[in-house]
Amino acid sequence: MPNVPRTALQIRSLVKTNGELExxxxxxxxxxxxxxxxxxxxxxxxxxxSDQGLxxxxxxxxxxxxxxxxxxxxxxxQVPPGAxxxxxxxxxxxxxxxxxxxxxxxxxxxxxxxxxLLGKTVAVLGGSMYAQYRAxxxxxxxxxxxxxxxxxxxxxxxxxxxxxxxxxTMRSEGHHALVxxxxxxxxxxxxxxxxxxxxxxxxxxVRRPEQxxxxxxxxxxxxxxxxxxxxxxxxxxxxxxxGATLAFDAVGGGRLAGQILNAMEAAxxxxxxxxxxYGSDVHKQVYVYGGLDPRPIELRxxxxxxxxxxxxLLTPFLARTSGEDLxxxxxxxxxxxxxxxxxxxxxxxxxxxxxxxxxLQRCARQATGEKFLLRPQR
Amino acid sequence: MPNVPRTALQIRSLVKTNGELExxxxxxxxxxxxxxxxxxxxxxxxxxxSDQGLxxxxxxxxxxxxxxxxxxxxxxxQVPPGAxxxxxxxxxxxxxxxxxxxxxxxxxxxxxxxxxLLGKTVAVLGGSMYAQYRAxxxxxxxxxxxxxxxxxxxxxxxxxxxxxxxxxTMRSEGHHALVxxxxxxxxxxxxxxxxxxxxxxxxxxVRRPEQxxxxxxxxxxxxxxxxxxxxxxxxxxxxxxxGATLAFDAVGGGRLAGQILNAMEAAxxxxxxxxxxYGSDVHKQVYVYGGLDPRPIELRxxxxxxxxxxxxLLTPFLARTSGEDLxxxxxxxxxxxxxxxxxxxxxxxxxxxxxxxxxLQRCARQATGEKFLLRPQR
Numbered sequence: 001m002p003n004v005p006r007t008a009l010q011i012r013s014l015v016k017t018n019g020e021l022e023x024x025x026x027x028x029x030x031x032x033x034x035x036x037x038x039x040x041x042x043x044x045x046x047x048x049x050s051d052q053g054l055x056x057x058x059x060x061x062x063x064x065x066x067x068x069x070x071x072x073x074x075x076x077x078q079v080p081p082g083a084x085x086x087x088x089x090x091x092x093x094x095x096x097x098x099x100x101x102x103x104x105x106x107x108x109x110x111x112x113x114x115x116x117l118l119g120k121t122v123a124v125l126g127g128s129m130y131a132q133y134r135a136x137x138x139x140x141x142x143x144x145x146x147x148x149x150x151x152x153x154x155x156x157x158x159x160x161x162x163x164x165x166x167x168x169t170m171r172s173e174g175h176h177a178l179v180x181x182x183x184x185x186x187x188x189x190x191x192x193x194x195x196x197x198x199x200x201x202x203x204x205x206v207r208r209p210e211q212x213x214x215x216x217x218x219x220x221x222x223x224x225x226x227x228x229x230x231x232x233x234x235x236x237x238x239x240x241x242x243g244a245t246l247a248f249d250a251v252g253g254g255r256l257a258g259q260i261l262n263a264m265e266a267a268x269x270x271x272x273x274x275x276x277x278y279g280s281d282v283h284k285q286v287y288v289y290g291g292l293d294p295r296p297i298e299l300r301x302x303x304x305x306x307x308x309x310x311x312x313l314l315t316p317f318l319a320r321t322s323g324e325d326l327x328x329x330x331x332x333x334x335x336x337x338x339x340x341x342x343x344x345x346x347x348x349x350x351x352x353x354x355x356x357x358x359x360l361q362r363c364a365r366q367a368t369g370e371k372f373l374l375r376p377q378r
Numbered sequence: 379m380p381n382v383p384r385t386a387l388q389i390r391s392l393v394k395t396n397g398e399l400e401x402x403x404x405x406x407x408x409x410x411x412x413x414x415x416x417x418x419x420x421x422x423x424x425x426x427x428s429d430q431g432l433x434x435x436x437x438x439x440x441x442x443x444x445x446x447x448x449x450x451x452x453x454x455x456q457v458p459p460g461a462x463x464x465x466x467x468x469x470x471x472x473x474x475x476x477x478x479x480x481x482x483x484x485x486x487x488x489x490x491x492x493x494x495l496l497g498k499t500v501a502v503l504g505g506s507m508y509a510q511y512r513a514x515x516x517x518x519x520x521x522x523x524x525x526x527x528x529x530x531x532x533x534x535x536x537x538x539x540x541x542x543x544x545x546x547t548m549r550s551e552g553h554h555a556l557v558x559x560x561x562x563x564x565x566x567x568x569x570x571x572x573x574x575x576x577x578x579x580x581x582x583x584v585r586r587p588e589q590x591x592x593x594x595x596x597x598x599x600x601x602x603x604x605x606x607x608x609x610x611x612x613x614x615x616x617x618x619x620x621g622a623t624l625a626f627d628a629v630g631g632g633r634l635a636g637q638i639l640n641a642m643e644a645a646x647x648x649x650x651x652x653x654x655x656y657g658s659d660v661h662k663q664v665y666v667y668g669g670l671d672p673r674p675i676e677l678r679x680x681x682x683x684x685x686x687x688x689x690x691l692l693t694p695f696l697a698r699t700s701g702e703d704l705x706x707x708x709x710x711x712x713x714x715x716x717x718x719x720x721x722x723x724x725x726x727x728x729x730x731x732x733x734x735x736x737x738l739q740r741c742a743r744q745a746t747g748e749k750f751l752l753r754p755q756r
Binding site for chain 2: 053054085086088089242252253255258271272273276277278281288289291296297298299300303304305306307308309311312313315316331
């Protein structure tokens, strides 16, 4: 393997039995790819909300502290006892992190499929991507056009397939329009572009006026700002206009999911409808796919009995999607990578720069609009 | 129509625009049955939790007040502004009440199916049963054995079909055991008997030691008392023993639904399982079919992403059940009316006796074990 070092670095996350979280740079031996594998030089990997659970392990980030050396920084923090109870299965294991990324194939196993990727730019979904190199099975790789910029190829899977999965789920469950929360996120902007392209009515819920302005600039028709006093009335009006009976919620705590169900019910039931204590018979559904708000979900029931709230995740969605549909979805991502599925990063940093107290705190705030891209080759 | 009076009495519930609830005895003209109808002399009708929404309209029962005359009492109470907002569609209408009941067919329309029921004892589901007479389409009637006692035939539909519907739903959605809350209710006792007969593992959740004792006496294997300090651990153990991944919840407010989901997840994930921040991939479901606790539903998420909470009602269940299955379920109820589907009433009262402040307050408390049977012919 010419030009491939014998060892490389990766970010690991360890939770000790005493509740201490330790983030460190670990040196590992660069593996030789097996027959059906390729070795990818990782050029870029995003820090997604879905990475932070494994990375931070629910630690109290006010307790973040730096130690170690300049070239091998160690970051520690304390995991509160409540969160620690959920970490039993990972205690004592220094876990590799990073769900997805992209790079160039610098070595390939013996199989024809692997050899065909040699020298190509690929995106990879599969964990252990906060690393300078990653051996990956061919089927984990999505071929990108030669010369795709690292920042363009880094987020090919999680946000794009999640956004597409929402629209696919909407169709397969018989809904005709969508509500989306945290709608100014990279994912939300993608979903807005997909819905505009596909003619799917979309109600965007945001938390700040500048987020509403951003989405309006991008052509969004319905934007409801939960910081506005008229939020609930605006939401009912937007849901009535679109006929949305399905929402995807990244917030997953507090009253928002219940407010959406109540707004759907209010939009469905005409003011002069005959009284029914059981509410409308139109099924209203909220899928929670994130946990930006760690508080309990609080449902104030004024939405009758035809309702559901449930978890939604990308992986089970992909598992129940046919091979043919998966090829179609992945190909659309590759084809529209710099348009529909464009991502924006506020900072591009090395693995070393990521192990910094201030950077990690900004990262963990999950403020919509702030997004970090790791560049492991820097 | 020999022996049928020209007019009869029924209980009506009126909400005025000023928020006053008024319960009264209304005189109405006894109808002549149409061709496909029968006229039923109502001998018994239960006051179910599902009747109380229409009857009480969310009124504050501390404000109950009696007026009117001895033979025509009027009961009033104040509907709080919050509840009144949901009552817009029924304002100003004095609505007949009472979902189900039984009695004898005293007149029949011209059709052969109607004539065949003349003189027979039938159970009826269809509203307006807190009345001395009720005209009902033949298809609303379930034929009962001649001489069935009014107390035995009064509750043929709502509790029996709800309990059977839970087991049918369990099977059709691929679950193999059940959790049930408010499990010492008439409905809960029925469900326990069905599950024992059909070999379905059942976890009964109750709120008091004497309720646990009652269910144990009736052969229940798993009973968890939420008033016990070890409740959450008991629940995990019972769910692990049974493999239950589906719960039916009559409480519908507070933390119970979330506790059940968390217990299911804890029962599913072995202590030495590899760490996953997304939780198990086993779907865990709670269906809320009641609202004994009016507080918001509060879900504290430690149950991963494979979960759902949703509304469940008898009517939509019946609507999606095939005609063949409905005949099977109704026939089982008729066949096992005094065994599996036996109901118990603490009080049997006339329509006049029901319009009493103390009686209505006891009734509205929905204390498990207390249940009223209206006897309109008294």
